[in-house]
Amino acid sequence: AQTVTQSQPEMSVQEAETVTLSCTYDTSESNYYLFWYKQPPSRQMILVIRQEAYKQQNATENRFSVNFQKAAKSFSLKISDSQLGDTAMYFCAFSGGTGNQFYFGTGTSLTVIP
Amino acid sequence: ETGVTQTPRHLVMGMTNKKSLKCEQHLGHNAMYWYKQSAKKPLELMFVYNFKEQTENNSVPSRFSPECPNSSHLFLHLHTLQPEDSALYLCASSQGTSGSGQETQYFGPGTRLLVL
Numbered sequence: 001a002q003t004v005t006q007s008q009p010e011m012s013v014q015e016a017e018t019v020t021l022s023c024t025y026d027t028s029e030s031n032y033y034l035f036w037y038k039q040p041p042s043r044q045m046i047l048v049i050r051q052e053a054y055k056q057q058n059a060t061e062n063r064f065s066v067n068f069q070k071a072a073k074s075f076s077l078k079i080s081d082s083q084l085g086d087t088a089m090y091f092c093a094f095s096g097g098t099g100n101q102f103y104f105g106t107g108t109s110l111t112v113i114p
Numbered sequence: 115e116t117g118v119t120q121t122p123r124h125l126v127m128g129m130t131n132k133k134s135l136k137c138e139q140h141l142g143h144n145a146m147y148w149y150k151q152s153a154k155k156p157l158e159l160m161f162v163y164n165f166k167e168q169t170e171n172n173s174v175p176s177r178f179s180p181e182c183p184n185s186s187h188l189f190l191h192l193h194t195l196q197p198e199d200s201a202l203y204l205c206a207s208s209q210g211t212s213g214s215g216q217e218t219q220y221f222g223p224g225t226r227l228l229v230l
Contacts, residue, residue, distance in 0.1 A: 095217075
């Protein structure tokens with residue numbers, strides 16, 4: 001079975017600083033995808049970034065980048081130049097195998113402090 | 115409307131009531147999902163529909179009854195719920211349900227349900 005673990009329930013960061021959110025997962029699949037979703041207080045879940053397991057290059061989207069360590073089954077999210085609008089719950093998710101079932105972590109609540 | 119919409123955004127119901135949640139996606143996708151989000155727990159997948167056919171039912175109690183009349187609309191019919199069913203119910207859609215999880219899911223804003 002697939003599991004996703006986010007060990008940091010809450011984090012905070014000063015505006016303009018950099019923060020890293022951790023995620024580990026467990027799977028026996030060889031081909032899979034990993035995602036980071038952001039859920040602001042308004043509750044709309046938004047895709048932040050996506051990584052394909054067969055790609056060694058880490059995905060980046062503007063201020064958001066990942067550190068994907070396949071052997072360690074680690075998928076951390078780095079947010080650079082943090083902004084107040086980055087305050088949200090961040091969920092790490094895994095999808096692989098048959099179908100399109102997603103497995104989510106319990107989330108990390110990030111607060112950006114002015 | 116764009117993306118995935120859900121109505122109502124908030125719902126309070128008694129244990130003997132019958133209500134329905136509605137989800138509509140405007141993305142031209144073929145697969146739709148219902149999730150339950152409770153505090154401090156991972157999102158729980160409830161149902162998956164692909165091309166209007168149910169492909170997943172993750173041991174959800176029969177007091178939750180899904181309906182998918184077409185690829186753009188998904189309903190969740192609720193009856194005789196329990197207080198522990200209070201949660202945020204999220205709808206999502208994706209292009210399809212091809213293997214290896216390559217289909218990104220796009221979420222609606224959710225319905226906050228309170229069962230008294």
